[in-house]
Amino acid sequence: MYSDASKAKCKECSKVYSLGNVQPKLQTVSGLKGHLASCHKDAYATFLKRAMDDGADRAAKKAKLNDIALKQIMPNFVQPSMKDITEKRLVWSDDNAIAQRIDKTRRHAAIHSR
DSSP states (O other), X not given: OOSSTTEEEOTTTOOEEEOSOXXXXXXXXXXXXXXXXXXXXXXXXXXHHHHHHHHXXXXXXXXXXXXXXXXXXXXXXXXXXXXXXXXXXXXXXXXXXXXXXXXXXXXXXXXXXX
């Protein structure tokens, strides 16, 4: 690694490339990747293989963690079907306070929308 925090040195030919910024969150390696792709094809192929393997490992680990979390949070969860949802409609009696308030709001909206 080059001593300047905003630079990186190619391990194949020792050329120095800018990372764009001194702050790690604002750095990019696109110049170094482009250099590898055009000048060191074997090293670039190795880089791509490692990146794909790392990505697959991360995706598998994330999926496993999500599965574990779901089982802990909702161990007996079963997603309802549309039929289940439509059959389980809540019916309120006419003297229910909530039903009366909804009816009043609907009447008010119908009157004032004309």
